[in-house]
Amino acid sequence: MVRNLAFVVSFALILVSTTASVWAAEFGTAEEAKAMLEKAVAAVKEDKTKALDMFNNGEGGFKDRDLYVWCANASDGIITATPYWNRGKQLRDIEGKRGAPFGETVMQNATEGTIKETTYWWPRPGTDKPLEKTTFYTKVGDQICGVGYYKE
Numbered sequence: 001m002v003r004n005l006a007f008v009v010s011f012a013l014i015l016v017s018t019t020a021s022v023w024a025a026e027f028g029t030a031e032e033a034k035a036m037l038e039k040a041v042a043a044v045k046e047d048k049t050k051a052l053d054m055f056n057n058g059e060g061g062f063k064d065r066d067l068y069v070w071c072a073n074a075s076d077g078i079i080t081a082t083p084y085w086n087r088g089k090q091l092r093d094i095e096g097k098r099g100a101p102f103g104e105t106v107m108q109n110a111t112e113g114t115i116k117e118t119t120y121w122w123p124r125p126g127t128d129k130p131l132e133k134t135t136f137y138t139k140v141g142d143q144i145c146g147v148g149y150y151k152e
Contacts (some may be wrong), residue, residue, distance in 0.1 A: 027124075028067035031132065033149040035134045036062065037115060040069045040147065044140045052143075055081035066124045071145040077107050080143065084125055091144070096120025097130035106146065110139040124150055 028036075040062060043051035054060040055069040062069045063083050070082035077091040085094075094103035100120035109116055115138045121130040135148030 008020065020138045026065065028065050028149045030149050032064070033067050033134075033147045034115065034136050036067055036069060037138065037145065037147040040071075040145050041138060042072070044143055044145065045087075048141060048143065052081040055145075056083060056087065058083040066150060067147055068125070069145060069147050071143045072107075074110065074139050074142050074144050077103065081145075096122055096133075102135075104134070106137050106144060110137055110144040111138045112141075114138060122148070122150075 002062050012110045040051065040055065043054065043060070044063075052071060055062050055071060058068060066081050070079065070085065072079045072091040079085060079087050079089050079091055081087065091103040092107050096102050098121040100118075102118060102120045103124075105118050109118075117134050119132060119137050122133045123130050132151040133148045134151065135146045137144060137146030
């Protein structure tokens with residue numbers, strides 16, 4: 001009886017831990033978002049046109065679960081790359097779903113060689129429910145690029 005109980009408890013612990021790690025792997029983390037941005041910066045420096053095309057198509061590891069790269073012209077704020085939003089939209093006009101001035105903050109604060117972050121509310125791709133999201137962003141050449149992750 002005690003052996004059977006130990007087996008059942010062990011099995012339950014394995015099941016819970018496996019379920020938790022599968023759920024955690026479903027969404028990107030802060031570390032993965034920052035690493036994707038660093039990879040994107042290197043790609044833009046190497047070949048901007050090719051990099052923006054890869055970001056738009058979500059190729060080359062630049063779209064992974066709910067993580068993706070977006071970029072905009074640093075001069076005028078026009079979005080040049082994203083697999084989701086409408087390219088050509090004005091970054092300055094984009095606000096978080098609870099009114100945070102996301103685009104304006106990014107345009108004012110992006111600096112070459114420094115990764116900054118801003119937090120706002122935004123839905124995951126394919127959903128409508130706003131979640132807390134933090135985006136890492138930086139200026140690279142004539143582009144401002146970012147990658148965000150969701151806290152929930």
